[in-house]
Amino acid sequence: MLIDVLSPAALDTALWTLLLYLILTIIAPPIFYIVSVLIAPKKPSRVKRMLFESGQTPIPTRVAPFPIEYFPYVIIYIAYAVFAVIAFIVVLDMLRAGESLIRGLLILAVITAGSIYASTQLPSLKQRLERGGGG
Amino acid sequence: MIDPVQAFVQLYSSMPPLIQELIRFIYSEPFIKAAIFPGALFSTLLGMFAVWFERKLFARVSLRIGPLHVGKVAGVLQLIADAIKFLSKERIIPEGVNRPLFVLMPCLALILSLLLYAFLPFGAGWIIYPSEIGLLLFFLVAALSPIPIVLAGYASRSKYPFIGMSRIALQLFGYEVPLFLALTGVVLSTRTLNLEKIVEAQAVVPLAVTQVLGFIVFIITLLAETERLPFDIPTAEGEIVFGWQTEYSGVYFLMIQLAMFEKVLAFCFLGAILYLGGWLGPPIPGLPESISAPFWIILKGLILFTFVALLRGAYPRLTIEKVLDLGWKYLIPLAFVNLIITAGISLISEYSAITLWP
Numbered sequence: 001m002l003i004d005v006l007s008p009a010a011l012d013t014a015l016w017t018l019l020l021y022l023i024l025t026i027i028a029p030p031i032f033y034i035v036s037v038l039i040a041p042k043k044p045s046r047v048k049r050m051l052f053e054s055g056q057t058p059i060p061t062r063v064a065p066f067p068i069e070y071f072p073y074v075i076i077y078i079a080y081a082v083f084a085v086i087a088f089i090v091v092l093d094m095l096r097a098g099e100s101l102i103r104g105l106l107i108l109a110v111i112t113a114g115s116i117y118a119s120t121q122l123p124s125l126k127q128r129l130e131r132g133g134g135g
Numbered sequence: 136m137i138d139p140v141q142a143f144v145q146l147y148s149s150m151p152p153l154i155q156e157l158i159r160f161i162y163s164e165p166f167i168k169a170a171i172f173p174g175a176l177f178s179t180l181l182g183m184f185a186v187w188f189e190r191k192l193f194a195r196v197s198l199r200i201g202p203l204h205v206g207k208v209a210g211v212l213q214l215i216a217d218a219i220k221f222l223s224k225e226r227i228i229p230e231g232v233n234r235p236l237f238v239l240m241p242c243l244a245l246i247l248s249l250l251l252y253a254f255l256p257f258g259a260g261w262i263i264y265p266s267e268i269g270l271l272l273f274f275l276v277a278a279l280s281p282i283p284i285v286l287a288g289y290a291s292r293s294k295y296p297f298i299g300m301s302r303i304a305l306q307l308f309g310y311e312v313p314l315f316l317a318l319t320g321v322v323l324s325t326r327t328l329n330l331e332k333i334v335e336a337q338a339v340v341p342l343a344v345t346q347v348l349g350f351i352v353f354i355i356t357l358l359a360e361t362e363r364l365p366f367d368i369p370t371a372e373g374e375i376v377f378g379w380q381t382e383y384s385g386v387y388f389l390m391i392q393l394a395m396f397e398k399v400l401a402f403c404f405l406g407a408i409l410y411l412g413g414w415l416g417p418p419i420p421g422l423p424e425s426i427s428a429p430f431w432i433i434l435k436g437l438i439l440f441t442f443v444a445l446l447r448g449a450y451p452r453l454t455i456e457k458v459l460d461l462g463w464k465y466l467i468p469l470a471f472v473n474l475i476i477t478a479g480i481s482l483i484s485e486y487s488a489i490t491l492w493p
Contacts, residue, residue: 013165018253018264020169025249028175029242029390032222036386039223049230051293052381058293070305073459077308080467084315087474089271091323105478112471119464 083111172429173257178249182396183214188437189444196448224385229293232382236290241383241390244283248394250276251401256331258414258428269330270318273405277360280398281307284369287391288379299378302455303362303369309462310359316470317352320477321409334413341412348473350410352466354442357406359462361399363443365450366458374452400440407435 051058087108094101147155160166168174187202191209194201202210228237254273256262266272281303288300322328324346325336343350359366370378380391407413416431418424453461 014264014266017165017168020165021174021253021263022250024169024175025246028179028249029245032386032390033242036222036224036226040225040385041223042225044225044227048225048227051229051231051291052295052376053293054376070455070459073305073463074308076463077312080312081315084312084319088315088319088322091319092326092328101478101482105475105482108471108475108478112468112475115468115471119468 168261168263173252173255173261174263175249178252178397178400179393181400182393183218185396185400185440186217186392187211187214188440189447192441192444193448196445218389221389222386226385226387229291229382231292233290233292236286237382238387240283240287240290241387241394244280244287244394245390245397247276247280247283248397248401251398254330255401255404255408256334256413257404257432258425259331261425261429262331265331266329268328270322270328270333270409273330274315274318277398277402278311284379287383291379291382293382295376295381296379298375299369299371299381303379305455306359306362306366306369306458306462309459310356310466313352313462313466313470314356314360316467316474317349317356318409320346320349320470320473323474323477323481330408330413334408334415337412338415341410341415343410346410346473346477348469349477352470352473353406353410354439355461355466357399357402358443358446359458361395361402363399364447365453367452368455368458371452399443400436403439403443404432404436406439407432411435411439 090104094104147158150158170176187210190213191201202213204210204213205216206212228234251273253263254266254269254276256265256269262269264272284303285300288296288303291297321333321342324342325333327333327336358364362369368374368378370380375381380388383391412435414428414432416427416434419427419430422430
């Protein structure tokens with residue numbers, strides 16, 4: 001009856017447990033919200049709905065400029081993130097085929113040497129900003 | 136004298152079949168795992184305990200007393216009082232915000248943080264979803280967790296949240312890569328992505344000993360990923376008010392705070408599993424394995440959390456360029472060195488009879 005509907009025998013026990021937990025996590029925020037609806041007061045006013053600006057009247061301009069001086073890091077991220085994720089995923093396959101591990105180790109050695117060189121030789125960001133652009 | 140077991144059996148057989156089914160369902164293994172341990176009840180109680188513990192510890196560090204009055208001993212019920220207070224506050228949605236995003240993002244953050252516990256084993260068999268790719272699944276969910284934060288900052292359409300949002304985007308860009316590289320070292324030396332097997336592989340020596348560099352990188356990225364001091368520039372209080380959470384109040388703020396603490400704790404338990412030997416520990420006399428295993432892992436996780444909480448009292452906040460310099464210029468090379476040492480040792484043990492670690 002109920003148990004047949006709630007836990008079909010075809011479904012894996014682990015998957016069923018995950019599904020139950022997922023349901024429990026998804027109903028957690030609505031429970032908080034409903035309790036808040038039940039016990040919180042509701043007296044809206046214009047002052048309460050103003051954006052926070054340390055006590056000043058908010059200025060309509062609401063978007064600050066994105067700090068562009070850190071943009072190079074985003075570019076480096078694209079290259080490095082791809083490498084890190086690939087390394088994480090293929091490392092087990094590389095172990096199975098021993099020869100490719102040696103090649104992988106070679107690539108890794110080159111990148112490691114490059115990173116260490118870059119970190120010792122590049123001036124810190126603050127110095128670079130003070131010098132005004134360039135590397 | 137009535138035998139309680141017999142009385143229960145009699146009561147059970149006299150109930151209507153629907154109630155009997157319900158009792159059997161509540162007593163079933165999936166429900167106990169999902170709802171009690173290590174599921175919803177455990178993670179929520181742990182989150183509340185952690186907030187109380189951190190406040191008490193931080194108060195001691197700064198020579199204060201901390202929560203004291205609510206509850207008989209040391210203000211243990213303070214957090215319940217705080218939760219009720221947050222819930223009974225008016226729900227204010229400021230003018231000009233993106234309403235659907237503003238309301239939904241705290242909920243999504245809480246769901247994603249709680250979902251991390253589905254893949255963490257708290258003892259052999261004490262896991263909600265055992266999987267061969269458990270570590271990958273954990274990071275699938277963990278990698279999604281910045282999205283509600285960035286969108287919440289965007290949805291606020293206000294100055295301080297916007298600054299906090301751009302800071303957290305840069306910070307997470309910088310620390311995702313060393314985290315993945317440190318974990319690649321773990322996967323390489325244990326040869327599995329299954330978290331239970333990673334723990335079993337540490338039966339002789341915990342990985343914190345054999346991969347010291349990886350452990351250091353993991354701890355620092357843990358602090359940065361979960362916005363703990365000294366890496367809390369996205370919510371720097373006293374500097375940009377409260378960063379990306381500035382416009383949130385009441386129930387939304389409660390959800391965000393709970394989500395952040397659940398995330399820190401999940402990462403602390405992951406650290407205990409990956410590097411400190413998980414549930415392996417000396418057996419406790421008089422306690423069966425199924426109880427002593429969760430005890431050890433909770434103890435190790437809380438020791439890591441204590442370390443994380445103590446840093447809040449010990450270090451000042453780093454500036455954004457120092458955070459980025461640390462991530463890109465020191466942690467990535469360190470993680471690479473750790474990976475290359477691990478790979479070299481794996482290669483040697485692959486081609487020779489010597490096994491340096493099991």
